[in-house]
Amino acid sequence: MSERVTLASVADEAGVSLSTISKVLNGRADVSPDTRDRVERLLHERGYVRRGTGRAEAHAELIELVFHELDPIWSMALIGGVEAVAKEHGLSVVLTVNGSRHEPDPDWIDGVIRRRPVGVVLVFSELALEYRERLQARAIPFVIVDPAGDPSPEVPSVGSANWSGGLAATRHLIELGHRRIAAITGPDDMMCSHARLDGYRSAMTSAGLPIDPDWVRWGDFHLDGGRDRARELLALPEAQRPTAIFAGSDLQALGVMDAARAAGLAVPAELSIVGYDDIPFTRWVTPPLTTVHQPLRRMGEEAARLAIRLNREPAASTPRMDLATSLVVRESTAPPPVE
Amino acid sequence: MSERVTLASVADEAGVSLSTISKVLNGRADVSPDTRDRVERLLHERGYVRRGTGRAEAHAELIELVFHELDPIWSMALIGGVEAVAKEHGLSVVLTVNGSRHEPDPDWIDGVIRRRPVGVVLVFSELALEYRERLQARAIPFVIVDPAGDPSPEVPSVGSANWSGGLAATRHLIELGHRRIAAITGPDDMMCSHARLDGYRSAMTSAGLPIDPDWVRWGDFHLDGGRDRARELLALPEAQRPTAIFAGSDLQALGVMDAARAAGLAVPAELSIVGYDDIPFTRWVTPPLTTVHQPLRRMGEEAARLAIRLNREPAASTPRMDLATSLVVRESTAPPPVE
Incomplete structure (x- = not known):
């Protein structure tokens, strides 16, 4: 069946002219929404695909x-x-x-x-x-x-690869000797938050390290979320307090740095921080941020x-x-x- | 004279067809560079401007x-x-x-x-x-x-308004009570470097403050330029050393912060810094940067x-x-x- 025949039959069935069909196909504004919907539906039902599109x-x-x-x-x-x-x-x-x-x-x-x-x-x-x-x-x-x-x-x-990123960030902290590692991830309606957190969990579990439920926090991927969640983490009793935080995003990592400063903790001597994203400013902050490079480009x-x-x-x-x-x-x- | 007549006479003089003229006007690739140049020149000499371009x-x-x-x-x-x-x-x-x-x-x-x-x-x-x-x-x-x-x-x-920006940055420092104010501006082949520096000079001069020639430095608008020039400024003898630096750009301001840290100077207690641009990260650095907002948007x-x-x-x-x-x-x- 040729393209022309398909279109003619759609025009027939929709009760419009071939020229109206052509207007719909070319996205022209001078077709009523109703007509356009009817034609679109018929085109789809007939499996119409424009041919010969060199x-x-x-x-x-x-x-x-x-x-x-x-x-x-x-x-x-x-x-x-x-x-x-x-x-x-x-x-x-x-x-x-x-x-x-x-x-x-x-x-x-x-x-x-x-x-x-x-x-x-x-x-x-x-x-x-x-x-x-x-x-x-x-x-x-x-x-x-x-x-x-x-x-x-x-x-x-x-x-x-969000999961692998969370895994790599956490493994790096484990290899440095950290045992009490916390994770602040993003909002729980974004799947990347879950994937990064799952990577963290797998790194901890496969290294035989326990995860205290208090160490896992949901943030917002912004500076404030990082600061507020880190304040909670740093207020934990000393034996439970993390020595390292996987911050889930670079902005959250900046917030964690702020919270560490406010708590009088030196980064990285007293608290290690890993970000996520590798956005441009991460190399300009003090100290420059260890982070997971997300290959946006x-x-x-x-x-x-x-x-x-x-x-x-x-x-x-x-x-x-x-x-x-x-x-x-x-x-x-x-x-x-x-x- | 109608558009058509102008084009016909250009075609005539260039020794090409009207259809070639039309190809040149529509930026088509199938015209030789020589022909295109000749036609473009004639169109310009005749003052041709396409009419009726609703x-x-x-x-x-x-x-x-x-x-x-x-x-x-x-x-x-x-x-x-x-x-x-x-x-x-x-x-x-x-x-x-x-x-x-x-x-x-x-x-x-x-x-x-x-x-x-x-x-x-x-x-x-x-x-x-x-x-x-x-x-x-x-x-x-x-x-x-x-x-x-x-x-x-x-x-x-x-x-x-680069000049006004340099003026405002410097006036702010003068109002805070600074007298020994240095300026690091951009590369000397960019006019905005000159304009910002001239704004600094006018602020100093109109406040009756002397400008030590050692206080004026040309940078590169990047972090390294800011750091290197600030290192030189902070190495000046104490009585000559600036208490404030107008850094010319936000990246240079970050470099100045690094140099201050390396010299053991607290910002802003011992050294005040003003940036230029107001790029997003300036509010996230510690301390958040005083800067001149450039209205890029x-x-x-x-x-x-x-x-x-x-x-x-x-x-x-x-x-x-x-x-x-x-x-x-x-x-x-x-x-x-x-x-």
Whole structure:
């Protein structure tokens, strides 16, 4: 069945003209929402996918990058990665800020469909089924970059190895000789908080070390959360008080440093601290922070590469990858004080 | 004379077809560089400007933002500002990283011409006459955002008040009671280094305070420059040694803090430090940094607004503006120690 016949039958069934179908396919605004929904649904039911989309003729030389917010800490490295790969392929990057932490707003997709980019990189946890279908029907591939660590299983995604990062951070402290190690992780509605904490647990358990329930705290990934939870940890009775804290994020690590200063504890001589993320300022604080490097730039690069590849050759199965994290040892960790 | 007649006569004189002229105007690649140069020159000599460019029909719903590099410190706020204004106007942002600190590479402009955006915001000091003419001939307005502080007088530009910033930083120290105040400014090939230093000089002079030539140092706007120059300043004989340092940039201020620590001086009790920029981490360091806020986000917003406005109504004279800077007092400054 040819593309033309499919479209004609959809037009027939929807009771609209072929030109209306074409407007819907091209994301034009002059179609009523009702009509558009009806046509979209029929296109999907018939399994319509635009054919013959050789990139040169059918796609603009653009790759789209959509954030829910521009964060001074996270976004720059992701943008840099996407931009570098786009340039290699002669593409320009269209940047959109839109939606909530979980998914983009409805109006976002119309712009993408009008522009017909080579592919879309979304920094979100989710992409609703409706959007996936609308992009798929136009052969516009998309990839989710999800630093929060919980993309849904049906979407192509690039993440990073949160569990391994928590493991490496904790192992480093164990190797230095620490036994009483606490963990402050992120909010409990983000899967990366769970993954990092699980890595901590596995490192402790496999080293035969007990985990006092008081040593595990849920934070907010911000400075205040780190400071408040560390204050609680440092107020524990001396025999129970941790000599090292895995802070879950670099901002929380700064908060832990503040709490240590307020408690009159020297870092790292009396308290070791490991952060997570390796954001730019970690090397400028005093002492420079030992942390887990999250490969944000490489995540942006891989997501862009994957979107471009999916445009050329659709994948048989959903491609998903987690990039490796690595420990960066600086000066905020040392052996524990002699007791 | 109609647009068509102008183009026909250019085609005639250049010895090419009207379709070749049209290819040049649309930035198509299938024209030899020689032919393109000849046609561009003739178009400029005839004062050709594309007519009837109502935005809806002639310009894509895009605004272009071109950087020479994505810097984790500067770029994010500028991008955020441009993006917010673009969204207000229903435009998407195309982000390009290209060229050197001073101007974009030649290939950059072909993409812009093909895409025909509403306007272009360039984070560069310069835009060569050739590019200006090519954009002007196609009625694509551009605005330079120049944190380095030295845009050429013929281009629309948005900067910030570097001189006033240097003045405010130094006045703050004078009001606290400091008399021996040193300044570390940036590299001497950037005009903003000169402007900030001149602000320092004016504050000192107008308060009747002498400036010891040893107190003025040229840095590099990075941490190392701040540390090295501060080390020299703190090694001066005690009666000559400054009690306060205007550090010229936040990164240099961090370097000054390091040097103070190494010299065993408490900040701010024994040495006051003022930064410049107000980049995100300045509130997280210990002590939080007193600094001059550079309105990068607003610079991005104003540049985007100006580009959009120039698209609707070309300006009679070249619009240029410097946005105000403001002092943010935190905890790195205090009265000088009693002597």
